[in-house]
Amino acid sequence: MSEMFILSIEKKIHRAAMMPEPSKDFQDRLWDQLRTHHNQPDTRTHIHVLRRHPAWIVIAALLIVFIALFIGFGPRNVYAFFRQILGIGDAGIQSIQEVGLVTDLELTTVPTLIPDESASAITPHNATVVALSETHEGVTLTLDWVYVDEGRLALSWTTGTLPEDLTYGIPAISMNGYTTPQAEGNIQTLRKENNQLIFVSYQVIQVDTVGEAFGFNVDLPLVRKNEQSDESLALFHFELQDIPVFRGRTVPLQQTYAHQINGIELRLESIQMTPSSTELVVCNDYPTDDGSHWTLQNATLQMGDGTEENNLSYSVLDESSDGTCVQFTFETSSDAGAKHMTFRVYELVNETSEEVMTGLWNFYIDLPTTEDFNTEVSETPEPTPTEIGSQTVSDVTVTLEWVFVDALRAAVGYTITGLPDVPEAVGVQGNIHLYDMEGNEVGGAGIGTSNVVRVDDQPGAVQGTWSVGFMTPLEQTEASFQLSITLGSTQQYEYIAGFPISPEATPYPAGEQPPSLPDQFLGTYVFDFTTPIQPLTVLTNIPTVTVNGIEVIVPRAELTASMSKVMICYQKPSERDWWIFDAVVSDGTDESHMSGGQVLYDPDVSVYSGYNTENWQIPAEFQTVEHGRCLLLDFLQGKDQSSGILTLIIPALEISPPEVIPDAELEAAYVILEAQGIEMSYEIYRGSGGGGGGVTYTTLPEGMTDEEAYQKFLEALGYLYEGPWEIPLINQE
Numbered sequence: 148m149s150e151m152f153i154l155s156i157e158k159k160i161h162r163a164a165m166m167p168e169p170s171k172d173f174q175d176r177l178w179d180q181l182r183t184h185h186n187q188p189d190t191r192t193h194i195h196v197l198r199r200h201p202a203w204i205v206i207a208a209l210l211i212v213f214i215a216l217f218i219g220f221g222p223r224n225v226y227a228f229f230r231q232i233l234g235i236g237d238a239g240i241q242s243i244q245e246v247g248l249v250t251d252l253e254l255t256t257v258p259t260l261i262p263d264e265s266a267s268a269i270t271p272h273n274a275t276v277v278a279l280s281e282t283h284e285g286v287t288l289t290l291d292w293v294y295v296d297e298g299r300l301a302l303s304w305t306t307g308t309l310p311e312d313l314t315y316g317i318p319a320i321s322m323n324g325y326t327t328p329q330a331e332g333n334i335q336t337l338r339k340e341n342n343q344l345i346f347v348s349y350q351v352i353q354v355d356t357v358g359e360a361f362g363f364n365v366d367l368p369l370v371r372k373n374e375q376s377d378e379s380l381a382l383f384h385f386e387l388q389d390i391p392v393f394r395g396r397t398v399p400l401q402q403t404y405a406h407q408i409n410g411i412e413l414r415l416e417s418i419q420m421t422p423s424s425t426e427l428v429v430c431n432d433y434p435t436d437d438g439s440h441w442t443l444q445n446a447t448l449q450m451g452d453g454t455e456e457n458n459l460s461y462s463v464l465d466e467s468s469d470g471t472c473v474q475f476t477f478e479t480s481s482d483a484g485a486k487h488m489t490f491r492v493y494e495l496v497n498e499t500s501e502e503v504m505t506g507l508w509n510f511y512i513d514l515p516t517t518e519d520f521n522t523e524v525s526e527t528p529e530p531t532p533t534e535i536g537s538q539t540v541s542d543v544t545v546t547l548e549w550v551f552v553d554a555l556r557a558a559v560g561y562t563i564t565g566l567p568d569v570p571e572a573v574g575v576q577g578n579i580h581l582y583d584m585e586g587n588e589v590g591g592a593g594i595g596t597s598n599v600v601r602v603d604d605q606p607g608a609v610q611g612t613w614s615v616g617f618m619t620p621l622e623q624t625e626a627s628f629q630l631s632i633t634l635g636s637t638q639q640y641e642y643i644a645g646f647p648i649s650p651e652a653t654p655y656p657a658g659e660q661p662p663s664l665p666d667q668f669l670g671t672y673v674f675d676f677t678t679p680i681q682p683l684t685v686l687t688n689i690p691t692v693t694v695n696g697i698e699v700i701v702p703r704a705e706l707t708a709s710m711s712k713v714m715i716c717y718q719k720p721s722e723r724d725w726w727i728f729d730a731v732v733s734d735g736t737d738e739s740h741m742s743g744g745q746v747l748y749d750p751d752v753s754v755y756s757g758y759n760t761e762n763w764q765i766p767a768e769f770q771t772v773e774h775g776r777c778l779l780l781d782f783l784q785g786k787d788q789s790s791g792i793l794t795l796i797i798p799a800l801e802i803s804p805p806e807v808i809p810d811a812e813l814e815a816a817y818v819i820l821e822a823q824g825i826e827m828s829y830e831i832y833r834g835s836g837g838g839g840g841g842v843t844y845t846t847l848p849e850g851m852t853d854e855e856a857y858q859k860f861l862e863a864l865g866y867l868y869e870g871p872w873e874i875p876l877i878n879q880e
Contacts, residue, residue, distance in 0.1 A: 272393045274301075274522045278792055280875035282692045283369055283381035286313070287873050288344075289792060290365070290385050294520050297353055298396035301520060302365060304344040305735075305792075306337070307873060316368035316379070317417055318346055323362040327352055331404035332415050336481045336514060339422035347515045349402055354394050362388040400519055403510040413443070413492060413508045416472065420481035420514075427490055428464065430472040439499035440471040446492045448477045451485035487513050538672045539565075543665065545632055545672040552628070553707035553785075554621045554683035557581055557589065558596075558614035559630060566664045568606035573661045574645035575599050577634045579613050584627045592616035593743055594710070594781055597644040609664070611644060616781070620683050620705060620762075627677040635668035681708050684786070692872045699797065699872045702766050702777075706793065706876065711782040713795055713876065714747065714763050719774040720868050722751045724803040731796045732782045732876070738796075739784030748777035786876075793876040802866040816863035824848040825856055 274292040281288055287307040294301040300320065317335055320327075333348040352361075365385040371378040405414045416428045425448065433441050442463065447455035458475045465472040479488070490510040496503050513519075537546040543565040551558045563575070579597065581589040594616025602608035632643075642663065655661045689701040697717055705712045711732055719725040730741045746754050748765045751774060769775055786793045813829055820827065826846035847856055861867040 272296075272391070272397060272521060274303075274520050275390050276522075277385075277387060278875075278877050279385050280690050280792075280877055281383045281385070282307075282690055282873070283383060284313070285694055286369060287690075287692070287794075287875060288315075288367070288383050289875055289877075291792075292520070292522050293387060293390050294398065295352060295390055296393040296395060296397045298349065298351065299398050299400065300348045300350045300352065301398070301515065302346045303517065303520075303522070304367075306342050306344050308342065312371050313380070314370055314372060314421055315344060316370045316377070317419060318365050318367040320348065320350070321364045321366075322352075322357070323364070325352075325357050325361065332402050332417065334402060334418040334420070334512065334515065336420040337422065338481050340482055343517070345515050345517070347400060347402075349404065352392055354392050357392055360389045360391050362386070362390065398519055400513045400515055402512050406508045406510060408506040408508060411441075411495065411504065411506065411508075413510075415490065415510045415512075418512060420479070422480055422482050423478075424459070425477045425479040425481070427475045427477075428472055429475065429490075429492065430465075431495070433495075437499060439497055441495040441504065442471055442498050443473045443475075443492050443494075444496050445494040446475050446490065448475075448479055449489045449491070450479055450483050451487060453485070455491070481514075485514060487511065536674060538674070540634075540670040540672065543634060543669055545634070547630065547674045547676070550628075550630075550676055550678050551681075551709070552621070552626065552678050553681035553709050554617070555705065555707045555712065555785075556594065556614055556616045556709045557628065558612065558709065560610070560612050561632065562602070562608065562610050563634070564605070564608045566607040566609065567666060569662050569664060569666070571662055572646070572664045573648070574663050575609060575611070575634070575643045576636045576641060576663045576665065577632065577643045578636070578641055579633075579643055580631050581615055582629045582631070584629065589617065589628065590615040591618045592781075593745075594783075596783065599644040599646060601646065613643070614709070616710065621680050623680055624682075625677065625679050627675065630674045630676070631671050632674075633671040635665045635670075683707055686876055686878050688878045689876060690874065692874050694870050694872050695868070697800070697868065697870075697872075699874065700766070700769070701795070701874055701876070702769075703763060704876050705762070707785045709783070709785045711785055711793060711876070713780050713782070714777060715780065715795075715797070716748070716766065716769050716775060716777040717800070718772050719749075719751070719776050720800070722774050724752060725776065725800045725868065726803050727778060727780070727797055728801050729798060730780055730782075731798075732784050732793050733796060734784075734786065734793050737784065739782045741780045742783050743781045745779045746776065747779050748775065750775065795872075795874045795876055797870050797872040797874075799870050800868040801861065802864075804861075804866065808864065812864055816860065819863040820859060823859060825851075825859060827856070827860065 272294075274294040276292050277290055279290045285307075286309060289305045291303045291305055293303075302318065306315075315335070315337065317333065328351050330348045330350045333346065333350075335344065335346040337344045365383075365387065367383040367385075368379045369381040369383065371380055402418075403415060405412055407413075411433050412431065414430045416430055418428075419426045427448075429443055429446075431441060431443065443461070446458050446461070448458070449455045456477055456479060458477050461473050461475045463471060464474050475490075490512060492506075492508040494503055494505055537544055539545075543563065546562045546564075548560045548562055550560075559581075583589055592615075595614060597611070597613045599609050599611040602610055684706045686704040686706065687702065689704060691698055691700045693699075697720070699715055699717045701713060701715050703714045713732075715727075727741075727744065731738050733739075746752070747763055748754060748770075763777075763779055765777055769777070784793075808829060817827075824846065825844070825848070827842055827844045830841050830843060842857065842860060844853060844856055847853075858867065862869075
């Protein structure tokens with residue numbers, strides 16, 4: 148065989164050596180074919196020699212071979228010669244391409260990764276809103292929405308505030324009845340500015356395989372960060388069903404998964420960004436003959452078009468016969484605000500020989516935000532206010548501007564004109580009542596509001612709103628009512644509502660009656676109307692929350708657009724009267740403090756039995772709990788489809804202070820308070836009508852208010868049990 152032909156074989160062998168190594172079976176078949184056709188001795192060991200050569204020597208040798216062939220045989224014969232040797236156009240070309248034997252390794256420039264701008268023209272479909280919540284270790288996490296197409300799976304959570312040492316791990320996705328191919332990278336970002344956690348997996352999920360919708364489970368670990376190793380504290384588990392899968396790759400997000408230079412391929416498996424750091428896991432499958440591994444070193448991260456940042460640290464996560472995975476940590480924050488970043492690896496180092504392999508492996512990464520997904524929820528049309536009518540008595544006109552009725556509450560808005568211009572008047576005298584068409588007065592639930600304000604630049608004109616709650620939720624979709632508004636009163640101090648009073652206003656002397664509007668009885672204005680009833684949402688499978696050893700369960704909640712009624716049950720710390728004096732419902736934008744409450748169940752105290760408890764049954768398993776108590780709390784804030792998830796927040800449990808605090812409890816509290824720089828006296832009053840007590844503070848730490856000191860007093864007495872309990876008002880699947 149000619150020397151020139153042997154060099155050609157060496158070139159082909161060297162190309163194989165510089166690429167990911169083909170399988171043993173394929174190598175054997177290739178060498179058998181060469182020996183059969185050309186009687187060439189087995190020179191497989193030559194591969195290992197060539198792999199040690201610097202790249203420039205091999206490239207120069209190949210160039211010399213090519214020139215020699217070109218001069219000796221001519222361009223056409225050389226082309227035919229290489230077609231024959233490399234198998235171009237042969238039936239075996241497909242298998243050769245699969246192992247990379249025809250890849251051109253002569254790299255003279257570093258590739259520049261350019262994002263595919265055409266993807267930005269795609270409009271994503273609507274995300275699937277799921278609103279599932281769980282609470283572990285005092286942290287509440289709500290899975291807000293899910294988005295799946297044939298190339299990406301995205302999840303978005305809203306998280307409660309995390310302690311400094313806690314974070315979330317990368318979620319595990321398990322498909323129902325479907326095994327997905329290996330995901331080509333993922334990214335998770337936790338943004339402190341809005342407590343939002345977004346995860347995107349570049350995951351192939353084909354519609355033709357799974358169908359137009361499918362189910363899968365998500366397990367997200369809650370992790371405590373330690374110097375040695377992370378500690379998994381809990382697992383948030385979400386089971387999802389009937390999630391739509393959209394055809395194509397419909398979200399304009401990209402992330403380089405693998406970059407290969409001279410046969411060395413690096414894979415960016417995962418990225419985790421928090422408000423304090425960014426961690427990237429990169430793997431390579433480049434083993435050596437002696438079993439040593441190539442470790443990645445000298446890496447940088449660049450946010451947007453900013454400067455490159457060197458890694459703070461790196462650690463080897465896994466070493467096996469197939470390669471090494473390394474975790475890089477950077478100072479880069481998820482709240483930095485950039486839309487993309489670039490990760491670069493400059494060197495690989497052999498852990499045994501300390502040989503250095505230089506290159507520039509680039510990874511382009513889009514940073515996902517909610518703006519990349521269509522998360523808008525179709526809004527329920529707001530009721531259109533309609534003018535019901537006007538009536539005039541003695542030149543004073545009342546106009547019923549609008550009405551609103553849902554299953555729990557009725558509300559009206561009205562305007563009064565023609566009243567006397569009395570700037571010092573403190574309110575509007577009279578009363579308002581609502582009746583059904585059988586003449587029965589509506590209300591009785593202890594829920595109601597009434598407000599009036601003066602109309603700017605219109606003397607004698609006021610606007611008002613009024614509402615009343617129903618004892619039993621309305622079930623019909625439409626109903627008729629009669630509203631009566633009486634202006635003026637034959638009874639003293641009967642007010643519809645008072646005007647807002649400035650804090651700087653001078654109070655009236657004791658015994659002096661301030662003026663009001665009108666200054667005489669005018670009459671009653673009656674309005675009949677028919678209106679649709681906005682529906683009720685009933686929640687019965689609500690997550691439970693445990694804080695400081697006290698579990699709070701919510702057996703039932705009733706929500707409408709205007710209010711919420713929530714039943715909560717908890718085990719009291721003792722047999723005493725542990726009450727909730729304040730609680731809040733919040734949708735993330737607005738919040739409302741409880742407007743009232745009712746004890747439904749407590750074996751330790753006498754409970755009023757006249758309240759309608761048909762819909763508020765005490766769970767059978769709770770009736771055996773020692774010192775159990777169930778309350779029904781009312782909030783004048785509701786939820787429709789356009790508002791966020793309502794969360795019930797209970798700051799603390801408190802004992803209702805007795806009329807007289809026992810001396811032993813006082814003495815013990817004084818000792819605790821004095822250590823905190825608080826000195827006070829507790830005064831007791833007794834009389835024929837009963838007794839009571841009051842607190843006077845003589846010394847307080849600088850900056851402490853009386854209200855804060857009173858909280859310290861309750862804590863010292865043992866009358867306060869701190870929370871908070873945060874409970875999302877959603878059905879847990």
